[in-house]
Amino acid sequence: MGRQLGHGQGRLALASLLEAVLLVLVAAALSLPLVWRWLDEEMLWIGGFAAPVLALLAVRWVRRRHGSALLRPGAGADRDGAGAILRPLCAAAMYVLFFLVVAAIFWMLALSVNESGRPAIEFAGSVTVVALAWLVGFVTPGSSAGIGVREAVLIAALEGTLGAPASALIALALRLVTIGGDVVFLAAGMALGQADDRPGSIALGDDLA
Numbered sequence: 001m002g003r004q005l006g007h008g009q010g011r012l013a014l015a016s017l018l019e020a021v022l023l024v025l026v027a028a029a030l031s032l033p034l035v036w037r038w039l040d041e042e043m044l045w046i047g048g049f050a051a052p053v054l055a056l057l058a059v060r061w062v063r064r065r066h067g068s069a070l071l072r073p074g075a076g077a078d079r080d081g082a083g084a085i086l087r088p089l090c091a092a093a094m095y096v097l098f099f100l101v102v103a104a105i106f107w108m109l110a111l112s113v114n115e116s117g118r119p120a121i122e123f124a125g126s127v128t129v130v131a132l133a134w135l136v137g138f139v140t141p142g143s144s145a146g147i148g149v150r151e152a153v154l155i156a157a158l159e160g161t162l163g164a165p166a167s168a169l170i171a172l173a174l175r176l177v178t179i180g181g182d183v184v185f186l187a188a189g190m191a192l193g194q195a196d197d198r199p200g201s202i203a204l205g206d207d208l209a
Helices: 009-036 041-070 082-113 123-139 149-162 164-195
Strands: none
Touching: 009 082, 009 123, 082 123, 082 149, 082 164, 123 149, 149 164
């Protein structure tokens, strides 16, 4: 679909790489309050120093190797690199919104099975747990879409409050909800792609990164 819109393979591959990097960085940042409890002070200092250094080195490498693919012609702000920074920041903000929405669904599912009528987990805690579950599932080799791994993290977060059966039910329900969302967005994307496939209806070319 990207090539039909006029984007080259290099740009699409770079976009996929940046997506993975940004998602990992956002998930790691949101899960930091939970991870903070598990790490000793020395490891936190090392990680706190290494993370921004590695991020800056990665940005420098990407701009040096693929800077021309990130900049769109025409706008002066884009020519000096401002556009290349602004668009990833906008994408990162959308990833934060994604984790907040998933955390809200997780929080509501936990509330729905708690007989006391009180939240089984605070919303802020839901954000850190969901982000950590996504991150662990993403970096675990052989786990397609983190299946089983993310559920294990979610169950561990609720098991002490709700018990194993209810926690497993919530984790499974969240997986079904997210799969349902994927299906809905896939159908909508395909429908929009077919509608925009008319001659002359799209003229994006290299003007969008």
